[in-house]
Every structure is written in C-alpha cells, then in structure tokens.
Amino acid sequence: MPLETGTVPATDGAQAAPEVFSWPIRVYWEDTDASGQVFWANYLKFFERARTEWLRHLGIEQQQLREQTGGIFVVGQAQLEFFEPARLDDQLLVTAAVASSGRASLTIRQLARLAPGSARGPVLLSQALIRIGWVQAASLRPARIPNRLLEQLS
C-alpha cells in the first residue's frame, strides 16, 4: 500500500465535466478544528453526503433500499488527498461519479472544491477514491449488488 506522490491533478481533472453530479456543502463550526480549518476526517462526511445525494438523484433512497433488499453499502477502501484548507463559512461543491464497478463493489471518484463564486476561486481542496461494497445489513457480510441497483448506477 505505497503512497503516491501528492501531485495536484491537472486543471482538467480539477474542473469536473459538466455532467458530473455535484452537491453544495457549507462549512460550519462543527466541521472546523483548532487549526482554523476543516478537520480532515470531516471531508469523509462531506464525501458521503455528496454520495448519498448522488444516489438519491439516481432514484436510490438508502433507507428504503435497506427495507426492500436487506442490503446496505459500506466503505471498504479509501484513498484521500488533501491539497488546500477550507475554513468556516466556506461554500464547497463536492462531486461523485463512478470510477469503476464490479458485482460486489463500486469505486467512486469524488472531488471537493471551493464553490466558483468564492474569493479564492474554485480551488481543489481534496480528492478521494472510495470503494463501497454491498453487504447484508443484518450480518454485515458481503453480497452481490442487486441487478436493479447496478442498472440505476450505470
């Protein structure tokens, strides 16, 4: 599990294609720490909120899904990079898009940027590759992603 060189992605990576789903997230006191910036673990919450809203946008409500299928998504792996700090009152845009998919897991690529209107411009703050798997909610054991769900996601 070697770490790669922490290079900021080229501009075309930082500026998501127009069709990429993105979700606005505001930075509140709860998100910051004593360094004055957003506490790093809270980006994982931001990424999850955007991922949840992206699923909702595709017609997938996770609570309903659990009741209907008995399954839930869980995170299996994550690769995170942090480039620039975000601060109190900053407005962020967080994207979500499928990077690759299999029968039991999906890898989602997510970017967190300052919103275009902010004084510092649409700076890339953090990016993540997050692998989510499908498990039975009762046992938390891995299972195949239901076909209907795979169709909604593709």
Added chain:
Amino acid sequence: MPLETGTVPATDGAQAAPEVFSWPIRVYWEDTDASGQVFWANYLKFFERARTEWLRHLGIEQQQLREQTGGIFVVGQAQLEFFEPARLDDQLLVTAAVASSGRASLTIRQLARLAPGSARGPVLLSQALIRIGWVQAASLRPARIPNRLLEQLS
C-alpha cells in the same frame, strides 16, 4: 490513484511487534451509525487519537509544540482499508509507527484491532497509511519539520 486489491495482511502484520505503540479505544454510541457498526469516518478519529498519544509518549505535546515553534502537523494523504466491523462497547487497540520519513512529511502506519480479550479475538478491523506534513499554523503553508522534532520521532 488506482486502488489495490484489498487483501487482509498476513497474521504477522495483524499482530504488531511488541515494541509498536498501541492505544486502547472504546466504542461509544457516538462512534456508531444506523448500520450498528462504527461509522467509517470515525476510524480516522481513532487513528488520530492513537497518533496523538504516540507523540505524547515520545514527549511531544502538540499544543505546546505549536506555541514553541508556530507549527502543526496536518494530514496530506491517507490510504484506508476496512476489514471487519466494530460495534458498541467493543474495546479496540490502535497502533502507530513511522513507516517512512522525510524533511517535510512523515508516513505513519496504523492498525485498529479488537483488543486481545474480546470474544471475537484480536481481529484486524482497519489499517491506514497516513502522510502528515508540517505547516506554519498561521498560514497553513508547508515547512521543514524542526530538527529536534525529527530526532524525537526517530
């Protein structure tokens, strides 16, 4: 930033060498989510608590350090893998050890396991490689890690 195959490390990786620093962490309601297990982002808090206590064990108090040097550690990169769920009341042991170090950053390897006495045994729950950099607290700009600090860490 490709994801590597999520293989559970061999037993000798899961059982930390005796000299590796480890810190006990209990799972409370605040750490869990509606799946019944620890919310994944909270492992980052567990890893940070263990890292902080490991620094303290080496004689490094971060608040003092900031007042004396004007610098703080920040997370630049993280690679996380999640193997097994932890639940309410579980007792964890979380390790911290330097994997590699440079003039402006350190990479820390951390493991979270169930404590040896638990019913399920010392199961490996999660592992992480976390790269932390040194920045000036006022500007959050990268800087060289002070020599005295590097000596304490080696």
Added chain:
Amino acid sequence: MPLETGTVPATDGAQAAPEVFSWPIRVYWEDTDASGQVFWANYLKFFERARTEWLRHLGIEQQQLREQTGGIFVVGQAQLEFFEPARLDDQLLVTAAVASSGRASLTIRQLARLAPGSARGPVLLSQALIRIGWVQAASLRPARIPNRLLEQLS
C-alpha cells in the same frame, strides 16, 4: 437547575409562525447511531447550522464578523428536549428565533421538525432554548455585543 416536566408544546408552538426562519437539514449516516435514530448530540449541530444560516440571512457572516470585530458567539447555556426520533434520509426543518436578548447574550428558541412532506407529517422532534454570549475570540472573555450587531438581530 430542576428539570421541568417534558410536555410536548401545544400545536401553535409546534407550527412555527410563517415569519420564523427555518432551514432544511437532511439526516445522513454520520448523524445516526446504533439505535437507528439520530444521535442526540447531533441535534446541537443541526440547531447550530440553522442558527448560522439565520444569522447569514440577517446579513451576518461569522468569519467576517470575527475579522472585523475580534468577537465570536459562544454557547453559554442550553435546554434541550427530545420528543420523537429522526432516522436516516429524514428531511428536517429547523427554526431559529430570538426569545430574549441582553447586552452580552441572546437566547434563541429553536425547533426541529420533520419536513411537511414526510410520511409521518411535521412531527416535532426536539426543541431548544440556547443562550449565546459574545466573547473576544483571542481571550474567550465575555464582552458587550456590538451595537450594529444588536440592530441586525432585532
């Protein structure tokens, strides 16, 4: 500090007057705990988000305010009541309104309800009386609320 009887407020209390500021908040995984409902401490985050947005709605940006005046709001007291659980994917509406105000503190009344469109109806989930004081950010010592700020709040 005796606890009062936990009576649900009358309907006219539960249904905020049209002019009361309210802010939509969605329940994500991060907000829930192993009981399946929103972890109680997270309502304090919801109340603070709504309070922050209410201040923003009045033209008050807290980060700017701090840079201009050197002061910040801090919570001094809170009285909280919890009536009904909220769950994953629930949509909430959280209100904020001044209950009373002085020279160094304000008391804000806040309600958290399910949004009108939800299956269970606009159920009252929680209510709070939160006293916030004004302090110098550097020393965290109490100070008089700036006049301009009091005018914006009234």
Added chain:
Amino acid sequence: MPLETGTVPATDGAQAAPEVFSWPIRVYWEDTDASGQVFWANYLKFFERARTEWLRHLGIEQQQLREQTGGIFVVGQAQLEFFEPARLDDQLLVTAAVASSGRASLTIRQLARLAPGSARGPVLLSQALIRIGWVQAASLRPARIPNRLLEQLS
C-alpha cells in the same frame, strides 16, 4: 422553559464527593473548533462516555443489556451550562451520579472539570442535568426500566 441565571456552583459542588464516579477524557483535535476550544456539542459526547463508563462500572454493558432485554437508554431532556473553555491536549475529569430516578426515567447530574494536575487547576468547565428514559430498541417506544437494572443503579 425559562433559563436560569448562569451562576458557577459553589466550590463544594465543583469538587465532587470522593465517592462520585469520574472518568478521564483527553481533548483531541476532533473535539475542538475554529475558536480554539472544545466545540460545545462535544461535551455531550464527553458526558455520554462518562455515563457509559459509570454504567459499566455498575456492571451494566449496554450492548449486552439490549440483547438481553430488548431495551436501550435514550436522552429525553438535557440542561447544559458552559463556564470555561477547554483546549487541545487538556485532560478532563467527567463525573456521573443519579440526581433522581423514576420507573421510566433517570436524571443524571454530570460535571466536566479540568483534571487536578492541570496548570489552570480543577476548573469547572460545564455541568449538565440529563434525563434518560428507557425504550424498546425496536420501536423506540418508552417502557418501564427493568427491576434488575433499577437495583444496579441504586
């Protein structure tokens, strides 16, 4: 639900009787916010950790209890007062003791202080009265606290 005057309790209140259960809690980055102090909602986590450890000290493991009785404790009301800020690396002591008890709920009094050895002395940071009720975990409906549990608590 009027707010009472925020007077700091007399010294004999701030210094808990020797027999009062208290639990050490360290302040980490995750607990602080951009004001440099502990984010107020996080005291609720501290209070809950101390309450959980107090229950454990009385022989009550909440996860086991849920499996055996089908019930869990939930917070119904809380009154919170905040007196002094806590900062990164501070060591706290948090107490828990029954203030009053009934058939379906208990009121717990909790204090958070700096630990005796700290530079600022055993300053009282926050106090709380927290009413917890007993509910069926599946329905979250109120129920009578099991007799065995009431005996352990008295």
